[in-house]
Amino acid sequence: MRDRTRRRGEPARPDSAGRAARARTGRDAGRPSTRRPRSDAVRARRSEPGERAAPTRARYLTRRWVAVLVVLSVLAVTYLVMFTSMLGVRSVEVVGVRQIPEEDVIKAAAIEHGTPMVQLDAAEAAARVAKLPRVFEVHVERSWPSTVQIIVTERSPVAVLRAGSRTHLIDSTGLDYAVVPTPPAGLPTLAMSNVSPGDPATKAVVTVLGAIPKQLKVQLTTVTANTPGDVRLTLSDGRLIKWGDAHDNARKAAVLAALLTRPGKTFDVATPDFPTVADA
Known part of the structure; x- marks a missing residue:
């Protein structure tokens, strides 16, 4: 067993780590360093919390497709509402008549079954009903999703x-x-x-x-x-x-x-x- 106790008066021996460090220092002395020092500003920017990474190509394409699908969905819903019978007229109700037959009012209004509710010209339908001799006043109103009400005030x-x-x-x-x-x-x-x-x-x-x-x-x-x-x-x-x-x-x-x-x-x-x- 080696005696690791240093005797009094004996000079201290350099350890191996110190010798290696001094050896590297000696070898690198006078030789330019190729390692670029990293600035504190760079380290601070990269370590800032919550900073988002740059979007990848896949994420960019996903966003574009989502936007296209949203636009197509809006166009499809608009077409269905505006130009199809999906939200079309299913029934016509007549309110307020006593002397005038309901059939005469419905016939005069001339509202076709299935007409899109948003395309219905309520003012024109009311004008047609107002031509009936016994009608004093008339209002045509939409009752969503598919009913039209014709409110008639008869002449007295x-x-x-x-x-x-x-x-x-x-x-x-x-x-x-x-x-x-x-x-x-x-x-x-x-x-x-x-x-x-x-x-x-x-x-x-x-x-x-x-x-x-x-x-x-x-x-x-x-x-x-x-x-x-x-x-x-x-x-x-x-x-x-x-x-x-x-x-x-x-x-x-x-x-x-x-x-x-x-x-x-x-x-x-x-x-x-x-x-x-x-x-x-």
């Missing part, structure tokens, strides 16, 4: 016009829109030769009929007007009311309600501040 008569044995219904616009065999109960008769929405006298009459109270309206039998300022109402008991023009209707109705409690045959409220009652 405010008076009748007799022409021989025929009875014509007149609405609040003065339009003669229908002929019926029997006049509806509770409607006055227009004793006028020219009745139309464009006639000023007709417009005055229907305006007055829309403004007078119900308790007075049910007593009316005849309404006439030679001019817009000469509206006259005849009650069921034969009394005559000179209404005048179609202005201050609420004021005239209030004055007339008190005036009718007096005896007389002719009641003039054309000037409501100065009403008169006459026996003839």
Whole structure:
């Protein structure tokens, strides 16, 4: 067994690692180094957390194909919705009709089965339905995914016009829109030769009929007007009311309600501040 204890006074022996290092140093002395030192900045950049690696060619191609597939999917869905019956009309519902048959409304709308909902021209369909004489107002609405609703407001008569044995219904616009065999109960008769929405006298009459109270309206039998300022109402008991023009209707109705409690045959409220009652 070798004695590894160094004696006092004996010089220390260099170890093998030290000798090898000194030997390499000696050999490399004066010889240029080919190893490039790595800068701290490079080491810092490469060691920064969260830095993404440069995309590979395979990843780039994958992204391109995904984008192409997305575009193709959007185009396919657009084509199916816009140009096929996938989201087409399956049913047509009619709402609000009483006198008009539903079949007439559906026929007038002319909405073809399977028409794409987004291609449906609702305004054009409503315009076709509005041509029906009894239709006062109409709206066409989409009820997704495949139903179309036609909402109709029918015309309501405010008076009748007799022409021989025929009875014509007149609405609040003065339009003669229908002929019926029997006049509806509770409607006055227009004793006028020219009745139309464009006639000023007709417009005055229907305006007055829309403004007078119900308790007075049910007593009316005849309404006439030679001019817009000469509206006259005849009650069921034969009394005559000179209404005048179609202005201050609420004021005239209030004055007339008190005036009718007096005896007389002719009641003039054309000037409501100065009403008169006459026996003839």
